[in-house]
Amino acid sequence: MTSDLFACIEAGGTKFMLGVARGDRRMLRQHRLPTTAPEETIATAIAFFATAEAELGRFAAVGIGTFGPADVDPTSPGWGRIVDTPKPGWSGTDLAAPFAARFRCPVGFDTDVNAAILAEHRWGAAAGADVATYVTVGTGIGGGVIVGGMVIHGLRHPEMGHGSPVRHPRDPEFAGVCPFHGACLEGLASGPAIQARWGSPLSDLPDGHEAHEIIAFYLAQLVLWQQAILSPSRVVFGGGVLATPGLVARIRAAADRAAAGYFGVDRLGYDALIVPSALGGEAGLLGALALAMAAR
Amino acid sequence: MTSDLFACIEAGGTKFMLGVARGDRRMLRQHRLPTTAPEETIATAIAFFATAEAELGRFAAVGIGTFGPADVDPTSPGWGRIVDTPKPGWSGTDLAAPFAARFRCPVGFDTDVNAAILAEHRWGAAAGADVATYVTVGTGIGGGVIVGGMVIHGLRHPEMGHGSPVRHPRDPEFAGVCPFHGACLEGLASGPAIQARWGSPLSDLPDGHEAHEIIAFYLAQLVLWQQAILSPSRVVFGGGVLATPGLVARIRAAADRAAAGYFGVDRLGYDALIVPSALGGEAGLLGALALAMAAR
Secondary structure: OOOOEEEEEEEOOOEEEEEEEEOOOOEEEEEEEEOOOHHHHHHHHHHHHHHHHHHHOOOOEEEEEEOOOEOOOOOOOOOOEEOOOOOOOOOOOEOHHHHHHHHOOOEEEEEHHHHHHHHHHHHOOOOOOOEEEEEEEOOOEEEEEEEOOEEOOOOOOOOHHHOOOOOOOOOOOOOOOEOOOEOOHHHHHOHHHHHHHHOOOHHHOOOOOHHHHHHHHHHHHHHHHHHHHOOOOEEEEEOHHHHOOOHHHHHHHHHHHHHOOOOOOOOOOHHHHEEEOOOHHHHHHHHHHHHHHHHO | OOOOEEEEEEEOOOEEEEEEEEOOOOEEEEEEEEOOOHHHHHHHHHHHHHHHHHHHOOOOEEEEEEOOOEOOOOOOOOOOEEOOOOOOOOOOOEOHHHHHHHHOOOEEEEEHHHHHHHHHHHHOOOOOOOEEEEEEEOOOEEEEEEEOOEEOOOOOOOOHHHOOOOOOOOOOOOOOOEOOOEOOHHHHHOHHHHHHHHOOOHHHOOOOOHHHHHHHHHHHHHHHHHHHHOOOOEEEEEOHHHHOOOHHHHHHHHHHHHHOOOOOOOOOOHHHHEEEOOOHHHHHHHHHHHHHHHHO
């Protein structure tokens, strides 16, 4: 009998989430570990999956949704590796090969956000959309694009947080926290950028605090540029900052204002265009499952 | 014998370019007419193609690359029509049906810029690129995206000119000429925006004039957001403003500066990422040919 068992890895900068799942999304095992040195982290993950394999049987495939930048080009000799990252010790780490070697099965490898849009398209908030994007706002800002069921890679992969938004009139001075670009979107609207300006997560600031409008304004700029460049019919927002009550509604209002009736959203409406993640905290691990299923 | 003859229409806001071509790109007939009232313009085009048909034989298909906004969704009842346009008399005009009815053959219908990226991908500067964009800068600013050989439509179609760039430090005041958004990219960097600021086309301003740097800065913002959202491996620039000597080089330099080493362009280089249109003034009509060939 063909195996319907998948090893799923959500490789994050601070933690790895591991899961063993069936193709029907049932998670049979789950484990969380801190991201330490690459060798140690990978060895712990392999040990977890080896135990699961002994109990449940062989894996059909492994899926890895990883923090980036990563080499996700299957034709590249560097495929499966983390590319230059500020994270100490991880630049050049081959994430895919150790799992392929140990479990002798195909490995699906992509960015965490590409994995998330794949899962949201398969099982969640992007279902049925021909052109959809996923944006996560947390420690960083990232995103993925799906077109006709296929995730876009291009030259490397999207890096949604690193375009430069127009400044909010009440936020003209803050230099931004991105080490590369200062006041790019991630530099202005990520969790650390919010913390740096207001000393608190967005969700802890009172409803009337101007931070809510300012952050929604910046995230709406990304929606605006996505509309200009891609014309998506669905934009899915996830990540820790999006847990802030009312933020999705504020992004909708700000995007609607910025578009000024352009882009043909009238029939659809901004409530249908911009939606919260349906998979929430599961998007990462389910994304890894979708990658594994596609790699089988 | 199957016909290898195609009727090609580049429908512009000020002129229609008509062509009759073989699949090998040979243009056998060509005609240019001013865009007047819809009925008159369409009747003149039909008369031209009817004469060509009498002399050369039946068409395999008609291709129409049009100014927008247009309904390019084949599943929509409004497919083939111009959508609300400021151009008097043209809102709601059905461009595709009269040609389908008269020449009894399939009609390919898309925006002029989607047609252009298709042609540049098939025969020009975007050849071989998995994710490529085309940007035209002239009376307006528009663009198209091709992924894996397929043009992206999404909710409607991209409108590349209508995102908002960060202001150039030496251009803080100009309100912009876009009737919808004021200082969007089109409002700041299109031909009319250049004319409004400096009283002259960009190509007539001396090499040291700050307009060159300012316009390159704005167009580089579009490249930056395309990199953030799509990670293209080729960005093709065309249109009247791009005839300005040195502008492509300035856009490359400004995009490189704005990216600050991000986006993984290092291997490729900005000279290979950002390129001028290879088809130039032919991109529109060849785009219509590509649409016709795809519709056959």
